[in-house]
Amino acid sequence: MLIVTISLSAIFVLYKYKEEKQAQRWVKNSIYIEFIGGIIMLLEIKDLQKKYKDFVAVDNLNLKVEAGEIYGLLGPNGAGKSTTINAICGLTKVDAGEIMVFGKKFKQHEMEIKKDIGVVPQDIAVFDELSAYENVAFFGRLNGLKGALLKERVKEALDFTGLWDRKKDKPSQYSGGMKRRLNIACAIVHRPKLIIMDEPTVGIDPQSRNHILESVKKLNEQGSTIIYTSHYMEEIEKLCTRITIIDHGKEIATGTADELKELILNEERVELELSHVEDALIQAIKSIKGIKNCEVNGNTIVVVSEKNSENITAITGKVAEFKSKIISIVVEKPTLERVFLTLTGRKLRD
Amino acid sequence: MKVFYIAFSVIQRNLRDRKSLIITLLLPIVLILILGNALKSADTFSENSLGKTTVYYLNNDNKDISKNFDDFLNDKEIESILDVKKASNYKQGTKLVNDGKASALIYIDKDYSNNITKDKKGKINIYESKNNTVRNSIVESIIDSYNNGANTTMTASKIAHKMTQYKTNDNINENYLNIEGTSPRAIDYYAVTMLVMTLMYGAIYGCTELDDMFFNNIGKRIKTTSTGAFQHLLGVMLGAVFTLLLQALVLILFTKYAYGVNWGSHQFIIAATIFALSVLSTAIGVMVGSVMGDSDKASGILRIIVPIFTFISGGYVKISMGDIPLINYVPNQLAQTSLFNTIYGGSLSVAGQSIITMFIIAIIAFVIAGIGARRKIS
Numbered sequence: 075m076l077i078v079t080i081s082l083s084a085i086f087v088l089y090k091y092k093e094e095k096q097a098q099r100w101v102k103n104s105i106y107i108e109f110i111g112g113i114i115m116l117l118e119i120k121d122l123q124k125k126y127k128d129f130v131a132v133d134n135l136n137l138k139v140e141a142g143e144i145y146g147l148l149g150p151n152g153a154g155k156s157t158t159i160n161a162i163c164g165l166t167k168v169d170a171g172e173i174m175v176f177g178k179k180f181k182q183h184e185m186e187i188k189k190d191i192g193v194v195p196q197d198i199a200v201f202d203e204l205s206a207y208e209n210v211a212f213f214g215r216l217n218g219l220k221g222a223l224l225k226e227r228v229k230e231a232l233d234f235t236g237l238w239d240r241k242k243d244k245p246s247q248y249s250g251g252m253k254r255r256l257n258i259a260c261a262i263v264h265r266p267k268l269i270i271m272d273e274p275t276v277g278i279d280p281q282s283r284n285h286i287l288e289s290v291k292k293l294n295e296q297g298s299t300i301i302y303t304s305h306y307m308e309e310i311e312k313l314c315t316r317i318t319i320i321d322h323g324k325e326i327a328t329g330t331a332d333e334l335k336e337l338i339l340n341e342e343r344v345e346l347e348l349s350h351v352e353d354a355l356i357q358a359i360k361s362i363k364g365i366k367n368c369e370v371n372g373n374t375i376v377v378v379s380e381k382n383s384e385n386i387t388a389i390t391g392k393v394a395e396f397k398s399k400i401i402s403i404v405v406e407k408p409t410l411e412r413v414f415l416t417l418t419g420r421k422l423r424d
Numbered sequence: 425m426k427v428f429y430i431a432f433s434v435i436q437r438n439l440r441d442r443k444s445l446i447i448t449l450l451l452p453i454v455l456i457l458i459l460g461n462a463l464k465s466a467d468t469f470s471e472n473s474l475g476k477t478t479v480y481y482l483n484n485d486n487k488d489i490s491k492n493f494d495d496f497l498n499d500k501e502i503e504s505i506l507d508v509k510k511a512s513n514y515k516q517g518t519k520l521v522n523d524g525k526a527s528a529l530i531y532i533d534k535d536y537s538n539n540i541t542k543d544k545k546g547k548i549n550i551y552e553s554k555n556n557t558v559r560n561s562i563v564e565s566i567i568d569s570y571n572n573g574a575n576t577t578m579t580a581s582k583i584a585h586k587m588t589q590y591k592t593n594d595n596i597n598e599n600y601l602n603i604e605g606t607s608p609r610a611i612d613y614y615a616v617t618m619l620v621m622t623l624m625y626g627a628i629y630g631c632t633e634l635d636d637m638f639f640n641n642i643g644k645r646i647k648t649t650s651t652g653a654f655q656h657l658l659g660v661m662l663g664a665v666f667t668l669l670l671q672a673l674v675l676i677l678f679t680k681y682a683y684g685v686n687w688g689s690h691q692f693i694i695a696a697t698i699f700a701l702s703v704l705s706t707a708i709g710v711m712v713g714s715v716m717g718d719s720d721k722a723s724g725i726l727r728i729i730v731p732i733f734t735f736i737s738g739g740y741v742k743i744s745m746g747d748i749p750l751i752n753y754v755p756n757q758l759a760q761t762s763l764f765n766t767i768y769g770g771s772l773s774v775a776g777q778s779i780i781t782m783f784i785i786a787i788i789a790f791v792i793a794g795i796g797a798r799r800k801i802s
Contacts, residue, residue: 163648185650193648199641201433203440215429216649260645 115177116141116268116299117162122171124157124323131157133323134171139301144294146314147303148410154323155303156196159272162301163193175268189218192266192298196273198257200245206232207241210259217264231259234292236285251282258289262298269293270301275309287313307410317410321418335408338416340381341366343406344389347374349399358392365389373401426651427659434633434663435670448625449674452618456679459618459740460611476504477559478526480511487537493548496570497530505562518551527559528552530567561768615685616767617739619675620759623701624730626668628723630709633664635719638797661706668702688767693775697762700782704755707789714796758782 117139124132132154139145147155160166162173164184173180175187200209210228219227232238235255245253254274261269271290275283290313294300304310310317311331319326319334327334351373359368359377364385367378379385386405393400406412439445481497483490497508509526511517517529529551540546548567552560637643637660646656676694679685687694709726716722734740737756751757762778765771 165644165647185652188648188650191648193645195641195645195648197641199645201437201642203437204433208436212429212433213645213649216426216646216651218650 115139116143116175117301118174119158119162120172120174122158122161122173123169124154124161124166125169131323132161132168135320135323135325137318137325137328139299140316141299142294142297143315144290144300144302144313146310146317147301147320148305148307148310148317148414149303149320150305153320155320156272157323158320159193159270159301159303162270163191164188189264190267192261192264192269194258194261194269194271194274196276198245198253200253200256200260202245205242205244206237206248206256206259209245209256210263213260214263217266219264227263227265231263234262235259235289249279249282251278251285254278254282254286255289258286262293265298267298268301269298272303273305274302275304275306283309307414311410319414319417321414326417327413331410334410334413338408338413342379342381344377344379344386345374345404345406346377346389346393347401347403348393349373349401351375351398352396355392355396355398358396359389362388362392426655427662430637430646430651430656430659431662431666434637434660435667438629438663438667439670445671448622449671452622452675453678456611456614456618456683456685459614460609460683462610476507477528477562478507478509479563480517480520480526480529481508482511482514482517482529482531484534485532485536489537489540489546490532493532493570502566506566521551521553524553526553528563530563609686611679611683612686612767613742615675615679615683615687616760616763617734617737617756619672619679619698620701620737620756620763621730621734621739622675623668623672623698623759624705624708624733624756625726626664626671626702627705627709627712627726627730629664629667630661630706631713631722631726632709632719633660634710634713634793634797637663661710664706664709665699665702668705669698672698672702686767690766690772693766693772693779694763696779697759697766697775697782700762700779700786701755701759704758704782704786704789707786707793708755711789711793711796714793717796753781753785755782755785758785 115138117137119135119137122132122135122137123130135154135158137145137158147158149155157166161168162175162180164180176190178187180187201212204212207228210231211224214224214228214231229238232241235258237252237255237259240248240252245256248256254276258271258274261271274290275286278286287309290300290302302310302313314331316328316330317334318328327337329337351370356368356370356375359365359375362385364380365377366380369376369378377389386403390400390403483494496502497506502508508530511520511529511531514529514531517531520526521529531549531551533547533549536546536548538544548571550563550567552563635643637646638657643656647653676687680687709722712725712729713719713722716725733754733756736751737754737760739756739760752761758778758781762775762782765775765778
């Protein structure tokens with residue numbers, strides 16, 4: 075009993091110590107500290123609004139990014155992700171609202187704040203005429219590095235992105251994935267506290283994508299807070315600690331991937347491919363308790379039931395009753411894609 | 425320092441774009457050689473081939489000593505070079521020069537003979553047009569020749585204690601015909617005009633650098649760093665200007681040592697002119713780029729404008745555009761006026777004025793560019 079108590083106490087102390095260390099690391103890496111209910115806020119956007127003539131790109135958006143997070147912004151093209159990112163980076167003047175970064179108002183402390191931000195733009199923004207080393211060194215210099223420290227950090231950034239061996243090559247000699255990695259190296263050379271990554275994996279091979287995703291995790295483990303936008307849900311789901319779904323410039327929902335999925339867990343979907351389908355069978359399935367809908371597409375039916383209705387046995391029973399054979403059966407688990415579709419009424423890649 | 429980091433990156437980029445660089449430098453080098461040699465054989469740039477230089481002449485003295493100058497102007501050798509017309513008064517003479525009806529007014533004041541008799545300085549004054557350095561240098565050479573001959577004769581007469589009649593002699597002819605170094609050969613002329621044209625083509629750098637380094641991907645990325653907008657823009661502009669200065673240096677050194685082109689001895693004023701033109705051409709590029717809002721369209725327009733400017737300022741073939749004051753403000757004309765005045769012993773104050781005018785036009789272009797850029801950013 076004593077051993078169990080001591081062990082549990084030790085585990086608890088270790089857990090608390092680890093948690094505290096993590097918090098300290100974030101604090102150390104953040105020039106800002108603001109506690110809201112014990113949480114360290116690194117970025118806060120209040121009622122952000124941006125219009126382009128009559129088009130509302132961002133509509134009263136509110137975001138809070140905690141220190142140490144990998145915060146995902148999920149939305150289709152034109153949802154307002156890039157405009158939001160541009161506003162945080164000072165590339166777009168906003169019409170209304172306030173942006174606080176590291177606890178400081180962005181408008182008043184823009185230059186000071188920018189020193190601790192690294193931006194990985196969606197479009198590759200490196201000099202084709204300069205080598206990888208020169209590119210990274212250039213952005214290092216613009217972020218205040220010089221001398222031996224600059225050399226050290228350039229090596230660190232190129233090592234981190236796996237490009238040190240090709241440091242003398244120009245981007246034109248690189249593959250698409252390597253260019254993307256160089257794009258990241260230029261953003262992290264000055265060890266920023268906040269890294270903003272705008273679709274960093276667009277158009278690259280799976281190997282390079284995995285490398286980048288691993289790099290993002292590592293950067294986060296090293297203490298950087300990351301804002302990550304993408305329309306690849308699997309990336310967002312794999313990486314992000316919290317996600318905000320944006321559509322038409324508005325925040326649709328915010329939470330962890332599981333919390334977002336919970337939002338649509340009031341229904342279950344089963345897709346069955348059958349040997350043959352007849353109207354009587356469909357009517358019979360629809361008559362089962364808890365069934366909300368049954369769609370037919372050739373020999374495939376999609377049955378939507380209420381949450382926890384546990385009626386798969388009843389459905390398969392009806393199929394057997396009508397002498398039809400089940401060729402395949404898929405019980406759909408909620409995905410972010412489905413969450414997005416349910417919440418916005420359109421697909422993420424629309 | 426960030427200004428210089430950005431400027432250095434612009435220079436690095438431009439110098440590494442070897443294809444464009446070679447074309448930019450090779451074009452004027454070849455053109456100077458072709459135009460310089462082709463027109464040299466046609467004797468286009470001898471003082472006679474220019475045709476007669478029209479001058480108005482006013483003699484308010486009308487005594488024996490000044491009448492020697494009247495005789496000198498009526499000499500058949502001089503008549504083959506100068507078309508001398510009488511001016512009724514100083515005001516009319518200067519007006520005719522200002523209106524472009526003549527290259528210069530030569531006038532002798534009423535005390536000329538008295539001053540010389542009393543061993544004081546007697547002046548033959550020239551009121552000349554600022555727009556034609558070559559013709560001015562011919563008029564000045566002729567008067568210098570007369571003065572040299574007259575001084576020699578006067579000195580000789582004093583030594584001999586007797587009056588001698590001044591006559592046009594070999595000494596005078598030798599002086600006014602020997603204009604080597606004070607008048608450009610064809611290759612010298614084209615070295616200047618092609619250098620000016622090359623720097624004017626540099627406007628395209630201003631326009632594309634603004635697009636690449638300020639508005640497009642890399643520019644946006646620079647804006648996400650803690651670099652101020654003014655530092656950013658200044659760095660881009662400086663980079664474009666220094667790229668042009670380097671190109672100019674290569675062209676000058678090449679033409680000086682390979683073609684033996686005369687670049688004069690006033691290196692500082694030549695450098696100032698080239699700097700002013702580089703700034704002006706970059707400003708024009710930035711202005712056109714900002715106003716058009718598209719660097720491809722802007723570059724296309726500049727590729728049309730620059731040859732037109734080169735042509736009307738006599739860059740390809742010496743042409744007379746008559747009395748159009750606006751031509752004097754064409755960037756090529758301003759730079760050429762400054763360079764020719766500096767290299768060929770013309771008026772350095774005219775060169776200075778041209779340099780100042782180029783800077784003023786550059787500032788105006790930057791202001792227009794600023795308005796255009798604000799519109800684009802908003």
